[in-house]
Amino acid sequence: MQWFAEFAWLGDEVAADVLIEADGERFTSVTRGVPAPPGTSVLRGLTLPGLADAHSHAFHRALRGWVQAEPARPAGSGPPRMPGTFWTWRDQMYKVADRIGPDAYRALATAVYAEMALAGISCVGEFHYLHHKPGGDPYDNPNAMGEVLIAAAADAGIRITLLDTCYLRGGIDRPLMGPQLRFGDGSVGNWARRVDSLYEHTDKGGRPHARVGAAIHSVRAVPPEQIRSVAGWARERQAPLHVHLSEQPAENEACRHAYGVTPTRLLAECGALGARTVAVHATHLTPDDIDLLGTTMTGVCMCPTTERDLADGIGPARALSRAGSPICLGSDQHAMIDLFEEARAVELNERLRTRERGHWTAGELLAAATWNGHYALGWPEAGRLEPGAYADLVTVALDSVRTVGPGPALAAETVVFAATAADVRSVVVSGREIVRDGRHLLVDDVPGSLREAIAALHATLNG
Template sequence: MTTTRNNPTGDGAAPDTGAAPAEKVYWCELAWLNGTVEPHVALEVTAQGRLGAVRRDVEAPPTGAAVLRGLTLPGLANAHSHAFHRALRSTVQVGSGTFWTWRDAMYQTASRLTPDTYYTLARAVYAEMALAGITCVGEFHYLHHAPGGARYDDPNAMSHALVAAAADAGIRITLLDTAYLSSGIGPKGRGEPPNRQQLRFSDGSAETWAERATAFRPEGAHARVGAAVHSVRAVPARELGTVAQWAEERGAPLHVHLSEQTAENEACESVHGMTPTALLAEHGVLTPRTVAVHATHLTDDDIRQVGRTGTGVCMCPTTERDLADGIGPAPALDRAGAALSLGSDSHAVIDMFEEARALELDERLASRTRGHWTAGQLLRAATEGGQAALGWPEASRLETGALADFTTVALDSVRTAGPVARLAEETAVFAATAADVRHTVVAGRHVVRDGAHTLVDSVPHALTEAIGALRP
């Protein structure tokens, strides 16, 4: 599985590899060091929130060290999130319906959000992510304006709310500012006007989107900014190059929903005479900085094009199966050279272990064969692959100079107890759940300790209150 990518950080930050004195020490019962499970590892954290040293064979915890029992991994990365979709959990499971009826329910929830209520909801959602071992989230953000499309006094008020929410939940964020300009491709590919619910998503044109995105300056070292094309449905072909150029000039990540629905493919081929993948490639959207999300319904030529351009792919198995979208060609994309990452997308669940094993298990159902990826390869997709996709490659591994972002999964719960240490990778991927996360550390700060969030009191209560405030 390909996970490493030439993906810039977006701000030119370089790892501090100097031998800085340890500000704090974490002692790991087991640690996953570049694909190998090692016992008794001490992680020394500098005042700058980086790993000043990674020491093996430290038989006993040093004096004053925080003890992490279980398997410690680099921080999990949720490479594709729509935070407000968390409010839809369970309500959209009633009855049957389609992706399009689900979308109507999503619009209703979106219509009730303000910067204040979005901050409250996102803070709770990001705290849930921290409890699940996620240290960085890629927020695919298109809810820019007030209902009806009116601009807030600060045109980036909703973006600021999300960045503040991530800070207060203790995790990193890549705010993927999303261009969403039209409701459909339109008969001549010029885009249909946004519908009433979509007016708050749209800046009117890619040029206006770029002006607003350029003006956004996130506060805090925990946040970086990238760009996104919502889809070929929502950004007319003539506008695609503007978004791609904006990302290229900044060396920033560029994400795009790709071929999530067969209806999208059919409309694109009818109007443009080519697949969405070919259209994106023609307009310079597919690059080594780009991540295609879902990529469910691709042709063989599409797969080769994704591989040739160095484009990564973020799979979201729990959402793809929840919405009955289909099983994407992940093994073929992997073989073509696409770096794979994982996201929880609509947050039907927030559990990166479930996303990782679903990549393998869904493919087993489709192919009726086993062993498409090893447990270690799936862990790389959930850690290194996701961090690179979001422009945080220095958070990908537990090594000197890396960001001190890591998480510990228990190996003594009812789900994980029994296997020997050498099978810790397999246990984490194929048995553990988010409920087995015991510790999450970001920039050296203990955000989750012994399964409890240290910054947000009662995350379940915070979620209940935030979601309840959005009910009609």
């Protein structure tokens, strides 16, 4: 297979006239400055490695628009409306979590992953905790919900790391209740036995598009001894380990009250930090927390569109990077699915916080969206345009109303700071073309599929 890129980002610079060749799902050669061979497909625009969405909750896509619809109260019509917070948003999220079953989840996730493909995402990290039936009873196949997510990724043509999440408590010293009951396995031993089965059937079972990792939902949801066990499970299998960390000040306060340390320090004491661990959000950290994450080379996944939508705050991404933590990106609750927006928000948020410009280069932000994300998801052989890497290509138009500008010399800057997901023209994943001219080749009508899946789910909420 051959592709000829008009311009390609090769990790350190933008090159012109790049011939890219692959055998099966891997690149075999990348040659710059050559004429296009006759009959070779020409990729017009800037071609990048596939993007990695390192933090996803697919079912949250059904919340888009709905959770933003908080009606204003006219003057004189009663007491002022209470402000929304992460915790009021969570109440609405639980309503959706309590209604979705395997068939509905496959339909929704397939459409969400197809939306990701249209945005240039070749691999997703699904932070998965909808394990059991509402009320907590297991399905006949205890991994039914995880299996449909793996199948949905295949249906949409992208790779997936299923980050199977241990979720044992509804808060420090509080049991799971209501919608949370379906998240829990009762004990870390039950969690491990269930995930072992999924791991065996996936990583060793001939599913080349899928890998299984582990997740600790948060220090609120998993006690210290169980944190050690989950970290040990991941370490033994050299699998990724992800954890929501310090998303809210209330989490930090509860952790200090219960254990006398910050959540980051607790994770360190439990052996849960390290180069295969990714802390998600990491918004409210102390200087000591930043040093702990950096010196252990723990990755950090920033999700700026979610963090601003939920009024979480601005995380110390630049300080974490300087300390030694690789930064990757996620769309989390899918208020939008656009890794270009996530990437530039890392820089723009820092500008708002410091009132200074120029904290991140376009190349650093593209690295966060590509190889850092793939490494975080346990695919270190992806995210680069080089021989031996997975044959993933994303071509972004340079002639749209957003991206037309100073020319190819500043193509990376133009894409990072002006392009949107709508500018993605072509996507190849593992050597297979899945998006052509902005159209998904495997899911005929992505907007229609999203509309149908979300409408069916909302009908159960209103029924």
